[in-house]
Amino acid sequence: MNNLTLRQLRYFEALARHGHFGRAAEACAVSQPALSLQIRDLEESLGAELFERSPRQVRLTRFGEEFAPRVREILRAVDELADVARASHSWLSGRLRIGVIPTVAPYLLPAIVGNLNRLHPGLDIHVRETLTGKLLRELSEGRLDTAIVALPVSEAAFAEAPLFVEEFLLVRPAADAAKPVPSSDMLKEMRLLLLEEGHCFRDQALAFCNMASSLPREVLEGSSLSTLVQMVGAGIGVTFIPEMAAVVETRSAAVSLARFAAPQPRRTIGMIWRRTSPLAGQLQHIAEVVRQAAEALRGSLSLQPS
16 A cells, blocks of 8 residues: 555546546556556555456446545645645646537637637646536546536536626528527427537527427437538528527528527526635636637627627
């Protein structure tokens, strides 16, 4: 037990997370044999196996399952020691790990990263784009410093900073541009194209249509907003799109955009971070940089304010 190292614990956490030696080694930027050797040395030091190994899969043993949350807590505490040191300075520098949901990332990230690099050239920005559930888990485990998501997340462990509000627009075939905009009840009778399960934007669209509990047969799913818009252009159905994505996603599709009558569907985008994070003060400043980037982008797209 006296021979445990932080390197071994980081390799263990990566293997527990990925369940695959090759992917874990890639995430740790080491060779697979090097990672395997460190895991074996860790198990020998502990006197117990942490993983069940098979040709195609690696899974935690019962002891490994008990060991994993303690390791994550140790690693998060170690990482926060560095954050304490960074927080003592008046400038922003070092690694900043930002998570962003897919319905925001392609449209806002370039402006955010550009502004942060210009204002704080000492920052080493790492971006993670994935679904809200994964971002919350990784933020909680200390693998992210902050995340840009739809609010509220309603978790006491996270501080929330609202950034902007944007409306949802209706996307329908170009030939339907002159038709009246359907109400939420009328949408239930139409072929509605939505993102796959796990996207908060999907849930918000369903809530507007009062279809959160039961889906009609005419709901089809896509993996991205781009896919949904192209499907609409092909005459397959209609969909929703967030205001910020409208210009980018519809410029090469034969579709029309329309705003709904009041009360319009909308969402609040914000930044969240752990309340215990030593970087909370700096993250408040970064939230303001992100807010300004969003306002500038919305203005450049000539979108009406919500």
